[in-house]
Amino acid sequence: MEKQSRKYSTPTIYARLILQARPYWAHVLGYLVLSLLATPLALLVPVPLKLTVDCVIGDKPLPAVVRALLPARTSVAPETAALLFVAGLVITIVLLTQIHQTAVNLLKTYVGEKLVIGFRSRLFRHVQQLSLTYHDRRGTSDSIYRIQYDAMSIQMIVVESVIPLISAVTMLAGMLYVTARLSPKLALIAVAVCPPLLILTSFYRRRLRKQWHDVKKLESSAQSVVQEVLGAVRVVKAFTRENQEHARFERHSHGGVAARLRVAAQEQSFSLLIAVLTAFGTAAVLFVGARDVRAKALSLGGLLMVMAYLAKLYDPIKTLGKQLAIRERSMASAERALALLDESPDVRERPDARPLVRAIGHVCFRNVSFSYPVSNDGDGNEDVGEPTPVLREVNFDVPAGTRVGLLGKTGAGKTTLINLLSRFYDPDDGQILLDGSDLREYRLADLRSQFALVLQEPVLFSTSIAENIAYGRPGASESEIVAAAKAADAHDFILSLADGYQTQVGERGMCLSGGERQRISLARAFLKDAPILVLDEPTSSVDLKTESQIMVAMDRLMQGRTAFMIAHRPATLANCDMLLRVEDGRVFEATETSPPQPAAFPQGERIPASVVNP
Numbered sequence: 138m139e140k141q142s143r144k145y146s147t148p149t150i151y152a153r154l155i156l157q158a159r160p161y162w163a164h165v166l167g168y169l170v171l172s173l174l175a176t177p178l179a180l181l182v183p184v185p186l187k188l189t190v191d192c193v194i195g196d197k198p199l200p201a202v203v204r205a206l207l208p209a210r211t212s213v214a215p216e217t218a219a220l221l222f223v224a225g226l227v228i229t230i231v232l233l234t235q236i237h238q239t240a241v242n243l244l245k246t247y248v249g250e251k252l253v254i255g256f257r258s259r260l261f262r263h264v265q266q267l268s269l270t271y272h273d274r275r276g277t278s279d280s281i282y283r284i285q286y287d288a289m290s291i292q293m294i295v296v297e298s299v300i301p302l303i304s305a306v307t308m309l310a311g312m313l314y315v316t317a318r319l320s321p322k323l324a325l326i327a328v329a330v331c332p333p334l335l336i337l338t339s340f341y342r343r344r345l346r347k348q349w350h351d352v353k354k355l356e357s358s359a360q361s362v363v364q365e366v367l368g369a370v371r372v373v374k375a376f377t378r379e380n381q382e383h384a385r386f387e388r389h390s391h392g393g394v395a396a397r398l399r400v401a402a403q404e405q406s407f408s409l410l411i412a413v414l415t416a417f418g419t420a421a422v423l424f425v426g427a428r429d430v431r432a433k434a435l436s437l438g439g440l441l442m443v444m445a446y447l448a449k450l451y452d453p454i455k456t457l458g459k460q461l462a463i464r465e466r467s468m469a470s471a472e473r474a475l476a477l478l479d480e481s482p483d484v485r486e487r488p489d490a491r492p493l494v495r496a497i498g499h500v501c502f503r504n505v506s507f508s509y510p511v512s513n514d515g516d517g518n519e520d521v522g523e524p525t526p527v528l529r530e531v532n533f534d535v536p537a538g539t540r541v542g543l544l545g546k547t548g549a550g551k552t553t554l555i556n557l558l559s560r561f562y563d564p565d566d567g568q569i570l571l572d573g574s575d576l577r578e579y580r581l582a583d584l585r586s587q588f589a590l591v592l593q594e595p596v597l598f599s600t601s602i603a604e605n606i607a608y609g610r611p612g613a614s615e616s617e618i619v620a621a622a623k624a625a626d627a628h629d630f631i632l633s634l635a636d637g638y639q640t641q642v643g644e645r646g647m648c649l650s651g652g653e654r655q656r657i658s659l660a661r662a663f664l665k666d667a668p669i670l671v672l673d674e675p676t677s678s679v680d681l682k683t684e685s686q687i688m689v690a691m692d693r694l695m696q697g698r699t700a701f702m703i704a705h706r707p708a709t710l711a712n713c714d715m716l717l718r719v720e721d722g723r724v725f726e727a728t729e730t731s732p733p734q735p736a737a738f739p740q741g742e743r744i745p746a747s748v749v750n751p
């Protein structure tokens with residue numbers, strides 16, 4: 138069974154995106170005003186033609202406004218003077234039109250780019266704040282697609298849709314007014330095509346919106362294949378799966394091509410109907426207008442002016458019709474971007490959360506149970522089913538300064554315990570206490586600053602070694618960075634590199650060996666100097682010699698800290714004070730290798746805030 142996908146009404150999408158544009162309202166307003174100036178310029182375009190036909194070629198007198206602009210005395214004939222004025226008017230209108238279009242395009246580009254950057258920035262910030270539950274469920278490729286591509290919808294809607302729509306309606310009203318002044322009958326015939334166009338637009342809009350949603354999902358799926366393959370390119374090459382992965386990418390891509398063809402067919406059929414309707418309107422105006430000219434009810438110049446205005450009158454209608462597919466694509470993208478923005482974190486900070494400067498490190502699990510949630514596709518479609526239970530009524534107490542070893546089979550829940558302790562997830566039932574207080578009572582940033590992580594696969598960023606070491610303390614001095622590297626036995630190999638601490642490690646640190654990456658990760662933990670240390674199988678992917686070097690560094694790192702170490706080899710946990718075995722979602726205390734250090738406070742006793750926050 139599937140829930141109905143989240144829907145946003147068209148007015149809601151427009152309203153929310155316009156609110157997103159608040160920091161640039163002055164620029165948007167300037168762009169709107171400049172766009173509206175296109176209407177009087179467009180109204181001037183047929184005027185020289187009418188003056189030429191009626192007043193220069195014909196025998197009608199020049200309008201009083203034109204006569205006032207002509208010099209009273211001139212050596213040329215009046216007809217020639219009028220013709221020169223008309224020629225000058227043509228040049229002036231063209232120059233003004235080009236200057237206007239240049240100003241509009243420059244301001245449109247500036248406003249559009251600023252809107253996209255601002256919207257992307259907000260989406261990126263929000264995605265980082267979402268809980269791991271969302272990222273586990275959705276992966277990264279879909280979020281990347283929404284930030285990189287769907288965020289552009291704000292430019293397409295605010296800059297390319299709303300303002301052109303206002304400008305087109307203004308121009309439509311101006312053209313109708315002037316046409317009605319020349320011939321009310323022809324104006325009425327011209328607008329007779331509008332009601333059928335509105336009905337067609339409403340019908341096609343709903344179909345195109347749904348089809349663009351399908352296109353976006355398929356394109357996101359194709360991108361996920363690229364990201365997955367490039368992220369594991371060594372595995373792909375090792376198993377010679379390049380051709381198979383290429384075929385998988387093409388399967389996903391061809392689905393997107395078919396969906397785009399369906400959209401294109403709908404768009405072209407809509408454009409055809411618009412062209413037919415406007416052609417009928419043009420033919421009807423020409424037929425009736427020609428009869429009025431023959432009956433002397435309308436001048437030839439007046440008919441030419443009406444026909445020129447009619448082309449301008451139908452241009453906005455045709456343009457809006459042709460852009461319907463683009464507009465609905467943008468609306469589908471906006472829905473996806475807003476759906477991402479409306480995702481709420483599962484792990485929330487309480488309004489009255491209190492600060493935590495430095496924890497003592499006393500950890501206690503009380504009847505903790507946890508299940509991973511059911512899957513969700515990020516558009517509101519959720520598979521209804523039973524959650525996957527991982528931990529059941531877990532109870533243990535870790536005094537401050539204790540080294541805890543976690544044993545258990547793969548998938549038993551060891552890493553889940555650590556994720557709960559770092560409050561990447563919240564337990565379904567029970568409490569996790571740090572220094573006698575529930576984790577949910579602390580500010581999230583303060584709580585997570587109490588932990589230093591050293592993972593099985595070291596996470597490095599594509600910057601310098603110094604910046605990677607200082608990732609947890611960006612303001613650290615050079616001497617502090619060097620001291621941390623020495624403590625992690627990384628200083629010597631760093632100096633042997635061509636650029637030393639300024640060496641760029643490459644994407645995910647691939648310019649370094651596994652052992653080198655792990656020692657930089659340890660140096661980062663040394664520099665952070667957090668009271669609680671989490672070591673998630675830090676030596677599982679290195680050789681024995683490197684493992685022994687890392688173990689020596691880790692032993693120094695664990696001194697005076699509460700440490701949780703996950704490992705499969707019992708020998709790795711030989712220096713731990715307490716061993717916990719995770720089996721079938723429950724935690725059992727194994728044999729202690731040495732007496733644990735005494736707890737700073739009795740189990741369950743709340744530590745005064747004055748001690749936690751000196």
